[in-house]
Amino acid sequence: MMLLMRGAALASMLALTVQVRLDPELGISETLAHERSARLSNVRYDLAFTIPEARTQPVTGRALIRFTLSAASEPLVLDYQPDKSGFLRSVEANAREVAVRQVNGHIVIPADALRAGENSVTLDFNAGDVPLNRSDDFLYTIFVPARAHQAFPCFDQPDLKTRWSVALDVPEGWQALGNGAELSRETGGGRTRVRFAGTQPVSTYLFAFAAGKFSVEQAERGGRTFRMFHRETDAAKVARNRDAIFDLHAGALAWLEEYTGIPYPFGKFDFLLVPAFQFGGMEHPGAIFYNANGLMLDESATQDQMLARASVIAHETAHMWFGDLVTMQWFSDVWLKEVFANHMAAKIVNPAFPAINHELRYLVEYYPAAYAVDRTAGTNEIRQPLKNLSDAGTLYGGIIYQKAPIVMRQLETLVGSEAFRDGLREYLRKYSFGNATWPDLIAILDSRTPEDLAAWSHAWVEERGRPIITTEVSFSNGKISRLAFTQRDPYPDRGLTWNQRFKVALGGPKTTLVPVQLKTRRVEVPEARGLPARFVLPNGGGIAYGEFHLDSTSLAWLLANLPSLDDELTRASAWVTLWDAVLDGAVKPGPFLDLAIEALKVEKNELNTARVVSYVRDAYWRYSAPATRTALAPRLEAVLRTGLDAASSQSLKSVWFSALRDIAQTPATLEWLTRVWKQDDKIPGLTLAETDYIRLAEELAVRDVPEATAIVEQQYERTKNPDRKAQFGFVRPALSGDPKRRDVWFESLMDAANRRREPWVLEGLRYLHHPLRAANPSKYLLTSLLLLREIQRTGDIFFPKRWMDATLSGYQSPEAATIVRQFLASVPVDYPERLRRIILSSADDLFRASRIVQIREVPRSRRPRASTASEPRERSGASGPRE
Numbered sequence: 017m018m019l020l021m022r023g024a025a026l027a028s029m030l031a032l033t034v035q036v037r038l039d040p041e042l043g044i045s046e047t048l049a050h051e052r053s054a055r056l057s058n059v060r061y062d063l064a065f066t067i068p069e070a071r072t073q074p075v076t077g078r079a080l081i082r083f084t085l086s087a088a089s090e091p092l093v094l095d096y097q098p099d100k101s102g103f104l105r106s107v108e109a110n111a112r113e114v115a116v117r118q119v120n121g122h123i124v125i126p127a128d129a130l131r132a133g134e135n136s137v138t139l140d141f142n143a144g145d146v147p148l149n150r151s152d153d154f155l156y157t158i159f160v161p162a163r164a165h166q167a168f169p170c171f172d173q174p175d176l177k178t179r180w181s182v183a184l185d186v187p188e189g190w191q192a193l194g195n196g197a198e199l200s201r202e203t204g205g206g207r208t209r210v211r212f213a214g215t216q217p218v219s220t221y222l223f224a225f226a227a228g229k230f231s232v233e234q235a236e237r238g239g240r241t242f243r244m245f246h247r248e249t250d251a252a253k254v255a256r257n258r259d260a261i262f263d264l265h266a267g268a269l270a271w272l273e274e275y276t277g278i279p280y281p282f283g284k285f286d287f288l289l290v291p292a293f294q295f296g297g298m299e300h301p302g303a304i305f306y307n308a309n310g311l312m313l314d315e316s317a318t319q320d321q322m323l324a325r326a327s328v329i330a331h332e333t334a335h336m337w338f339g340d341l342v343t344m345q346w347f348s349d350v351w352l353k354e355v356f357a358n359h360m361a362a363k364i365v366n367p368a369f370p371a372i373n374h375e376l377r378y379l380v381e382y383y384p385a386a387y388a389v390d391r392t393a394g395t396n397e398i399r400q401p402l403k404n405l406s407d408a409g410t411l412y413g414g415i416i417y418q419k420a421p422i423v424m425r426q427l428e429t430l431v432g433s434e435a436f437r438d439g440l441r442e443y444l445r446k447y448s449f450g451n452a453t454w455p456d457l458i459a460i461l462d463s464r465t466p467e468d469l470a471a472w473s474h475a476w477v478e479e480r481g482r483p484i485i486t487t488e489v490s491f492s493n494g495k496i497s498r499l500a501f502t503q504r505d506p507y508p509d510r511g512l513t514w515n516q517r518f519k520v521a522l523g524g525p526k527t528t529l530v531p532v533q534l535k536t537r538r539v540e541v542p543e544a545r546g547l548p549a550r551f552v553l554p555n556g557g558g559i560a561y562g563e564f565h566l567d568s569t570s571l572a573w574l575l576a577n578l579p580s581l582d583d584e585l586t587r588a589s590a591w592v593t594l595w596d597a598v599l600d601g602a603v604k605p606g607p608f609l610d611l612a613i614e615a616l617k618v619e620k621n622e623l624n625t626a627r628v629v630s631y632v633r634d635a636y637w638r639y640s641a642p643a644t645r646t647a648l649a650p651r652l653e654a655v656l657r658t659g660l661d662a663a664s665s666q667s668l669k670s671v672w673f674s675a676l677r678d679i680a681q682t683p684a685t686l687e688w689l690t691r692v693w694k695q696d697d698k699i700p701g702l703t704l705a706e707t708d709y710i711r712l713a714e715e716l717a718v719r720d721v722p723e724a725t726a727i728v729e730q731q732y733e734r735t736k737n738p739d740r741k742a743q744f745g746f747v748r749p750a751l752s753g754d755p756k757r758r759d760v761w762f763e764s765l766m767d768a769a770n771r772r773r774e775p776w777v778l779e780g781l782r783y784l785h786h787p788l789r790a791a792n793p794s795k796y797l798l799t800s801l802l803l804l805r806e807i808q809r810t811g812d813i814f815f816p817k818r819w820m821d822a823t824l825s826g827y828q829s830p831e832a833a834t835i836v837r838q839f840l841a842s843v844p845v846d847y848p849e850r851l852r853r854i855i856l857s858s859a860d861d862l863f864r865a866s867r868i869v870q871i872r873e874v875p876r877s878r879r880p881r882a883s884t885a886s887e888p889r890e891r892s893g894a895s896g897p898r899e
């Protein structure tokens with residue numbers, strides 16, 4: 017600051033600075049975390065919790081925290097933010113009662129109560145309920161990413177790993193489970209006191225306990241005891257599943273010990289099956305928590321559900337090494353542990369499911385969803401900066417969950433699988449029971465390969481977006497005479513190059529794969545010379561990542577012949593590539609839909625059918641004008657109906673049926689769907705559940721079928737499950753044929769209390785903004801955009817993006833696009849960047865549709881000029897992010 021100040025002004029300025037320095041901000045800031053990890057070492061917790069029988073009574077606790085301080089000249093900040101005030105009862109530092117300040121969810125211990133060297137702090141408190149997940153006869157903790165301090169006082173950051181000693185005092189008859197092995201158990205006076213052995217060094221987000229009325233199954237596998245805590249009352253279901261669940265754990269554990277060269281690091285191995293758990297699983301060392309539904313399967317479980325169960329078990333078990341033994345230093349690297357867990361899980365599980373084409377499954381599971389974010393102007397880098405753990409939720413999304421696994425596979429391909437494994441072994445040994453960053457790992461791998469991994473990481477991990485890869489090819493007499501690929505950065509002022517190895521498919525219709533490494537701006541592929549080919553598909557092998565601009569010959573050939581390709585993986589990657597071409601304006605939605613309809617008649621692979629159906633849905637609703645849809649409907653519905661009749665499995669029938677239900681527009685199909693809803697007509701081989709009938713009633717209502725009002729009323733009456741009934745009751749006004757009732761429903765969302773049940777709100781929004789109802793974008797769009805900031809403040813972590821997605825899902829007109837653009841142009845300079853990106857990412861389809869779709873089917877000369885003249889001039893043919 018260059019202003020001159022004197023006397024009082026300067027003094028008050030300094031006082032302010034000191035105050036700001038003493039008052040830590042809400043949440044755990046990166047600054048606070050750095051200060052503490054520099055000052056603190058050798059932290060140990062001795063925790064005791066008393067859990068009352070009634071969940072209305074508070075859980076009480078005592079924490080003895082011991083630690084070494086390098087200097088005692090400054091106060092020390094502990095984190096503690098229960099949902100109620102007055103929960104902190106007393107604090108002693110070094111055996112003397114001490115007055116502390118509580119500020120912004122922290123406890124500030126004055127410097128004069130501390131000393132350099134060994135210290136101890138004892139706190140008596142009530143535990144905050146939020147992260148304890150209390151039910152009437154059980155509770156379990158979820159402390160990720162930084163929620164431990166919402167329950168008890170601690171240093172809530174991942175790089176202060178500590179040994180935890182815990183005692184739980186629970187109602188008699190309850191079981192108790194912690195990270196450490198049970199040391200002792202005493203019962204008396206209607207209570208049971210359980211002590212657990214001290215743990216290995218573990219981060220706060222991985223510390224966990226659970227207590228309640230659980231059944232316990234135990235099994236020996238390979239000389240190790242496994243215990244399963246659960247609440248399943250169906251004995252036959254437990255008997256049917258238990259051996260498979262223990263076997264899968266033991267198998268994953270043995271595989272990981274062998275792969276990492278490190279024995280299981282955490283002693284005992286227990287896991288808990290929680291009904292209605294918020295995640296698939298959570299990797300607490302020695303005490304994994306799972307969603308019970310994912311592990312206890314029904315007799316009718318499909319191959320897919322079995323694969324999912326094996327995967328989640330392998331995923332959580334892999335975390336024991338990747339995440340638990342070696343932990344990220346800060347949550348900016350949270351993606352890394354998730355990617356490793358998935359990467360290892362695939363290696364462990366896939367060989368046991370030889371009937372599934374895993375390469376194909378990988379492609380359809382990861383690429384479309386990664387591209388859906390990465391092609392937009394709102395995309396983010398994999399490794400994002402994070403200033404405060406309270407924002408950790410904003411890191412999650414398609415880039416972490418879908419792009420990062422693709423990138424990790426690229427890394428393994430680039431380095432070679434043996435060097436990759438050896439590098440991981442070194443990384444795990446070097447940082448055992450400690451913390452590491454992504455650059456720490458890259459440094460280790462870099463020394464094992466001639467590739468420049470730092471540059472590789474910069475492009476793939478530290479920067480956002482994907483390369484634009486163009487094919488240059490010449491054919492002569494059905495053979496390739498020359499083939500090259502070039503890449504460029506969609507953000508021209510950045511000029512990145514992406515290094516990747518992939519397999520290019522040459523063919524027509526038989527496919528040959530040729531390996532390519534694209535590491536500079538341009539690469540020639542001499543190996544392709546002379547090979548017979550009618551098309552070139554860079555991502556034909558299902559590995560390459562980017563926006564592919566095909567040469568005109570290949571594009572034309574695929575548009576005419578894609579369904580005849582012999583290889584199912586090549587077909588899938590051709591679809592992914594053609595869809596990009598549609599969004600890019602290189603292929604019109606009409607020919608794409610024609611091709612897709614033809615393909616659906618002959619496609620035999622279930623994964624491919626589901627993918628094509630999904631593109632058809634998008635092309636139909638988002639990229640076709642209403643009049644085009646009406647003209648297309650009879651043909652499309654007939655194909656979907658034929659597919660439904662011919663499908664051989666329940667899951668494939670369900671793919672066809674849901675597509676037909678979502679697309680249906682002709683009176684004949686709507687009448688048939690109404691009969692199905694009334695249960696006057698059955699679909700052979702497909703059993704509809706209550707949720708299916710609700711969805712069907714909603715789709716019929718939004719189409720204003722003749723009996724719409726009665727269908728909605730009757731569906732409400734006949735819904736038996738109370739939770740589903742309440743949800744449908746909430747959504748009902750959004751389905752109404754009366755615009756005034758819909759307005760009132762939308763108006764009610766201005767009150768945060770009415771937005772609390774987020775899935776309910778999203779379901780209603782999808783019908784409120786349904787393309788059949790989205791004629792007037794000016795009605796709700798601006799208000800919904802204006803509300804986004806408040807939604808971020810009041811809603812859960814995924815809600816802002818989902819709110820925006822649901823809101824914009826039904827619009828395709830230039831008018832709607834202009835509302836969004838004008839909003840973005842008008843926001844204040846301090847508008848949060850992450851929210852701006854959410855809007856850009858959610859609006860991507862709208863922006864593209866507004867350019868691609870010819871809404872008004874009138875001759876060009878008669879088209880009103882004003883609606884397009886106000887649009888900014890945008891690229892034609894060229895590619896890359898806009899906005």
Ligand SMILES: [Zn+2]
Nearest residue numbers: 335353354357
């Ligand atoms: Zn995970």
